Amino acid sequence: MVSSDGTGAVVVIGYDPPLVRACVGRGLRTIMVRDVRAHLRGGAVPLPAETEEVVVEDITDVGDVWAGLTRLLGDDLHAGVCGIVTFDEFAVSTVAALTSLLNLPGVSPAHSVLMRDKHLQKQAVLAAGLPAARSRVVVPGSELVSTPFPGPCVVKPVAGGGTTATEVVRTESAYQALLERLAASATSPFVVEDLIDVRQEWIVDGVVQDGAVVFSSVGRYAEPCLSYTTDTEPLCIYRADGTGEEERCEQARAFAGKALQALSYEDGVFHMELLLDRDSDTFCFGECAGRVGGGLIQEAVLVKHGFSLAGAAVDVCLGEPVRPAGPADDRCVASTSLHLPRGTIVKLPNPERFAATDGVHEVRVSALLGANDVPEVRSTAHWQGMCLVSAGSLAELEDRMDAVRRAFAEQSLVAPTFGTGVQQRAFMAEYEDAWRWLL
Structure with a gap:
């Protein structure tokens, strides 16, 4: 019932290979909890053989x-479990409830809901005096909350994730039409936020322990996330540290530290999005x-x-104390999404073919053979692949991506498939050889 060091098992809620590997690499007994759909779907990245899996109906349900x-x-379970962790957006509060019940390290349920x-x-x-968009909660189709x-x-x-089901509305007629459409299909309350004129969108990724930020990395999107929901450009995220934007990076770190205090988030990893206001040239909380x-x-x-x-x-x-970071790399680093057109995917590349390419650290293919029905409104989770690259300059980085x-x-x-x-x-005539191979 215990790991090799006798401390018990670490439970990972949701599929996340780096998180599982981090546990297994330390000799910890590692239990991954997935729902039935995720179990049957498998994963693009194999997990260590030592991983034990528990399949439940709903990983966000504490009882399940x-x-x-x-x-x-x-x-x-008090004796069998020494830690619980997740990188799944929808299981954050579930983990907080479980760690509270088992008296394990973690964020309290009261503070987890703020994340x-x-x-x-x-x-x-806003109550802490930091700039952010005003927001209201609306239940589409309800006379009680309008x-x-x-x-x-x-x-x-x-309480969504990424930009899924996120839309920009600029007129009253479009707003009413959207609420009417959501009333027929919505499964969640919605939040209505004032639209900020965003010049750039930045991110801070890091770790808080005992209320102090012990590590942070600053990055920025090529274009604000909301642009990605309507444009056809790929999603690109650059790491900004060491690329000549040190002043902006320090501003982002300072803002993130104040926001984390306002959210009472004292232990755990975090991913924060900051909006650079076009008029004031200062950060707003995203x-x-x-x-x-x-x-x-x-x-x-x-x-x-x-x-x-x-x-x-x-x-x-x-x-345990968070282990320190190694030396920062002076290369430019970025990730970009990979896309395929609408239709039926009959062949996908082998990610291993990219492994020998200079400066390409990882290519992950998430698509499967079969229908690729591109949604009308994209989200930051909609892509068929993703790659991570580095280069000596931003220009070389762009060429590599x-x-x-x-x-x-x-x-x-x-x-x-959807054509005439x-x-x-x-x-079929153009790809005759490919079709002969398939048949």
Whole structure:
């Protein structure tokens, strides 16, 4: 029932290979809890053979997770579990409840909700005197809770993740039409936030322990996230430290420290988004999550700073001091999304083909063969692949990302399922060899 050092098992809620590897690498008994859909879907990155898996209906349900662990460990979870950790946005409060029940290190349930609820966290930040968009909660289709059009605004789930179901609304007619559409399909209350004129969107990724920020890495998006929901440009995230933007990085770090205090977030990893206001040229609070950023952010931090956010999360969940970062790399580091057109994917590239490419640290393919039905409104989680690259200059970095995006598209094959018969026959004629191989 215990790991090799006799301290018990670490429970990882949700699928996150770096987090699992960080536990297994320390000789800890590692239990990963996934729901049925995630278990059947598998994962793009293999897990260590030592990983034990518990499958439950809902990883956000405390009762489901407790029952799953009891099936594996028996009735005395206090003796069998030494730490619980997650990088899953929707399980942050679940972990807080479980660690509270088992008297383990972690964020309290009262403070964990501030890292999930978009309205509550902005209220806390505004109360501390920090700039942020005003927000209101609306239940689409409800006469009990209604919000008149506040002017140009952003509408999104009150406790969502990324930019899923997030839309910018600029007119009253568009606002009413959106609320009517949401009334027929919404499963969550929504938050309506004033629209900030954003010049740039920055991020701070780091770790807090005992109320102090013990590590942070600053980055920025090529374009604000809301632009990504409507444009066709790929999502790009640059690490900003050591790239000539030191003053802005220090401003971001100072703002993040004050915001974390306002949120009463004292132990754990965090991913904070800051909006650089076009008029004032100062930062406003965007959002903050009690987990790592999506995509390849934690891998980018490891390349740039030699620091494992996953390892730090394990330290915090065990109540141990966070291990220090290694020397920062002077290369420029960025990650970018990889996209394929709408249709049926019949061939995908092998990520290992990119491994020998200079400056390409990782290429992750998330797409599977079959339908690729691009949604009308994209989110920052919508991509078919992601790559992490480094280079000696920003110009070289851009060229390298372009090359990977091009190679990814060229080594894939997408049939125009949603096209006309003429288009489909033209595709078959052009790729005759590929179709012969498939048949």
